[in-house]
Amino acid sequence: MRHLPLRRLAWLLFAAFLVLFPSLFREIRVHIATEVLTYALFAVSFNLLFGYTGLLPFGHAGFFGLGAYAAALIISHIHGMPVLVTLLVGALAGFVAAIIIGSVCVRLSGAYFALISLSFQMFLFAVAYEWRSVTNGDDGMSFVRPDLYLPLLGKISLQNFNNLYYLTLVLASMGIIGCYFVLKTPLGNAMVCVREKDVRASFLGYNVFLVKLTAFAISGLMAGLAGGLFAIYQEVVATTCIDNNMSMIPVLMVVIGGPSHFLGPVLGAAFYVVLQDWISSMTGYWMIIMGAIFVLIILYLQGGLASLFTSSRVWRGGE
Amino acid sequence: MRTILKVDHLFKDFSGLEVLAGVSIEIREGERHAVIGPNGSGKTTLFNIITGLYRPSHGRIYFFDKDISGWPAHRIARTGISRSFQVINVFPKMTVYENVRSAVVSKFNRRFNWVSLLDRDKPIEEETFRIIELLSLTDVSDVPAFELSYGKQRHLELALTMSREPVLIMLDEPTAGLNSEETKGAIQLIRRLTEGKTLLLVEHDMDVVFNLADRVTVLGYGTILATGTPDEIQAHEEVKKAYLGRK
Numbered sequence: 001m002r003h004l005p006l007r008r009l010a011w012l013l014f015a016a017f018l019v020l021f022p023s024l025f026r027e028i029r030v031h032i033a034t035e036v037l038t039y040a041l042f043a044v045s046f047n048l049l050f051g052y053t054g055l056l057p058f059g060h061a062g063f064f065g066l067g068a069y070a071a072a073l074i075i076s077h078i079h080g081m082p083v084l085v086t087l088l089v090g091a092l093a094g095f096v097a098a099i100i101i102g103s104v105c106v107r108l109s110g111a112y113f114a115l116i117s118l119s120f121q122m123f124l125f126a127v128a129y130e131w132r133s134v135t136n137g138d139d140g141m142s143f144v145r146p147d148l149y150l151p152l153l154g155k156i157s158l159q160n161f162n163n164l165y166y167l168t169l170v171l172a173s174m175g176i177i178g179c180y181f182v183l184k185t186p187l188g189n190a191m192v193c194v195r196e197k198d199v200r201a202s203f204l205g206y207n208v209f210l211v212k213l214t215a216f217a218i219s220g221l222m223a224g225l226a227g228g229l230f231a232i233y234q235e236v237v238a239t240t241c242i243d244n245n246m247s248m249i250p251v252l253m254v255v256i257g258g259p260s261h262f263l264g265p266v267l268g269a270a271f272y273v274v275l276q277d278w279i280s281s282m283t284g285y286w287m288i289i290m291g292a293i294f295v296l297i298i299l300y301l302q303g304g305l306a307s308l309f310t311s312s313r314v315w316r317g318g319e
Numbered sequence: 320m321r322t323i324l325k326v327d328h329l330f331k332d333f334s335g336l337e338v339l340a341g342v343s344i345e346i347r348e349g350e351r352h353a354v355i356g357p358n359g360s361g362k363t364t365l366f367n368i369i370t371g372l373y374r375p376s377h378g379r380i381y382f383f384d385k386d387i388s389g390w391p392a393h394r395i396a397r398t399g400i401s402r403s404f405q406v407i408n409v410f411p412k413m414t415v416y417e418n419v420r421s422a423v424v425s426k427f428n429r430r431f432n433w434v435s436l437l438d439r440d441k442p443i444e445e446e447t448f449r450i451i452e453l454l455s456l457t458d459v460s461d462v463p464a465f466e467l468s469y470g471k472q473r474h475l476e477l478a479l480t481m482s483r484e485p486v487l488i489m490l491d492e493p494t495a496g497l498n499s500e501e502t503k504g505a506i507q508l509i510r511r512l513t514e515g516k517t518l519l520l521v522e523h524d525m526d527v528v529f530n531l532a533d534r535v536t537v538l539g540y541g542t543i544l545a546t547g548t549p550d551e552i553q554a555h556e557e558v559k560k561a562y563l564g565r566k
Contacts, residue, residue: 181436182433184436184437184438185432185433185434185435185436185437186424186429186430186431186432186433186435186437187430187431187432187433188433188437189417189420189421189424189437190421190424190430190431192410192413193410193413193421196410196411196412196413197408197409197410197411199372199392199408200404200408200409200410200479201410201421202391202392202393202396203370203392203393203396203401203402203408204393204396204421204422204425204479204483205393205396205397205425205426205430205483206393206425206430207391207393207430208393210431211430214431
């Protein structure tokens, strides 16, 4: 695909906007932007499965929550562990769990896949809920956000929200861009082949099971990273980050944003978080309004918000 | 001529319904072999078992000296057996180019490459264009598969089957749904593409069969009725009774 200079310029401006964000807006907006970035990574990881591999997981919070709990447990118990290592372990927790859980789930497809992924997430939720001695149950584990140490720059306090924003910006962007590049490789193409017609893919020599499992594992890795970032942002991890509601959040974001465009989930995450913040400041019934918007988009704008910006057909389009 | 594929006493039943009851076929290297038979005689099931979509209930399948019975489809595809489908089976939302390229990626054994960008891969691009040209799909290479005419979709189906440069090509009713003019073109094309290769063909259209095949096997409700040259088959009493006689 050719990149028009105009398009490059737009990206450059957008990147500059993200970098300058903390100097342009009040701190409360920086909070929201941090949340958007975290959820954007979560939604993109979900869409690797839904939009590109053709699998609809209803239990994606399992990996997000594992990343969050892994990060929280390390921070609470291993004093002095570098933040980046903590986040890496969180991502790997999601990755390893996705390989184990995925090796069962991806044998199924359609509604059965959705339901079995949900059951695994509910199992993980039950563990987090019941195993109070480790997870503190639904009261959750709170901790103080540790400082970030970087070579050359030295100690960077994450109590300063701008610093936390930049950490999230860098890591979430790396995750999202990483996903983008994977989709441009033969492996990403294999995922789309499997979505389009798995039987044909296998008769061309593609191991459909392995392609799905790899997609699942990458998705779990990214969800785990997002979970770790979420934990550090919130300074508390409770069962709410591994429950059914959390599993539905990326579904909503991706459907709102549009699964057939790579940045649809990012758009959906921004829309969801900003709207939630805005409506909930006015009324406690924001869920009703959010639900109505969701219904309207499903009925009248099946390509999601991203389809408003892309005119031409997009071959990667989901259903 | 050596035997390339040997199907040995193959049985298949689907929860009690016996579709194949001891089928044995030998395909020789370089021949064009057609399998014919009435509807429900088990032709497609035979295809599906050879290519790994179903597992045999009993019996063995040898490709050269390898016992491939019960192997998964992707593994069989990699040994050099490639098939087309009776019902169009392509990647609908991908363009013709992307469809063929996906097959070429697999031929180059780059399926799990996750570090290089596919769009920048020259050898894959060149090979993809070569196959697209071979199948006269150049003018539609940027069209998504689902927008193609039926005839062109058939060509694409063939392109996907051929692009792995298979040793054994298996076509399941390649002219199904084509009009007589298109069928003539398809026969020409198949003849050209399978030159010097081995072809196993399931077909309903007797013109196609007797035009293309060097040898014919007649399947009748799960068993082999006869195998021979087209002339022998046309003269075969039992076959006439069971199948050709109705024409």
